Amino acid sequence: MNDRARQKLILALDFPSLEPALKLAQSLSSVVGIFKINIQLFTSEGPPAIIKLSQLGPGIFLDLKFHDIPNTVKGAVTSASSLPGVHLLDLHALGGQEMMRAAAKARNEAKGPKSATPKLLAITILTSMDNAALRSVGITGPASRRVVQLARLAQKAGMDGVVASPHEIRAIRRACGKDFLIVVPGIRPMVGGGSAGSRKGKTDDQARVASPAEAIRAGADYLVIGRPITGAPDPEAAARAILDEISSALPRT
Helix, strand or coil: CCHHHHHHEEEECCCCCHHHHHHHHHHHCCCCCEEEEEHHHHHHHCHHHHHHHHCCCCEEEEEEEECCCHHHHHHHHHHHHCCCCEEEEEEEHHHCHHHHHHHHHHHHCCCCCHHHCCEEEEECCCCCCCHHHHHHCCCCCCHHHHHHHHHHHHHHHCCCEEECCHHHHHHHHHHHCCCCEEEECCECCECCCCCHHHECCCCCCCCCCECHHHHHHHCCCEEEECHHHHCCCCHHHHHHHHHHHHHHHCCCC
């Protein structure tokens, strides 16, 4: 197994309770690099879910998408930063620069070794939204332009990276540089390594998608993948096939 590929794979444990999430995580703990815990699982199970999942080895992406007044988000980040194994933590860039600065300040002031503090990610535009959906909520212009604008704002506010669709990876990389993290959901594997026309499965509720190889070649640091693995007849085989696809796209060192 290519460990570089494994470290880039984030498994979305989008389950309503801990029992099925833990069962799957135990079977895949040697295959993926990070487990993602979303707002449904965290609301159902709370911090004990993080404690149990973090004991399996992979890091935790705490995907709670904070979006509130700066002082409230600061307190939330302080609490989240104290939880074990949290490597990545996100909030909405649309909360504004002062909110993101408050989050960065809370993270930087967190107790414990700096190596254990989470990286902060800003959500740009949700991958479920296309240009028409953005217009319906008063955000004008193409999604790609708004994403880059928000990525620059996030970087200026002290974020370590962003969550963005595969379609904006190259533009964000050009705007924010090689050290700015880009975490990419909306990943749909290919059948037999084919073209976009042979993408495996449905896009579900994602509007802007790409294959693992496409996203890695574009410059993604991490890929968030859920249903193509969790909904597969053989989740481990599905995950290993995705790792092979990621490996094929990694630059040779």
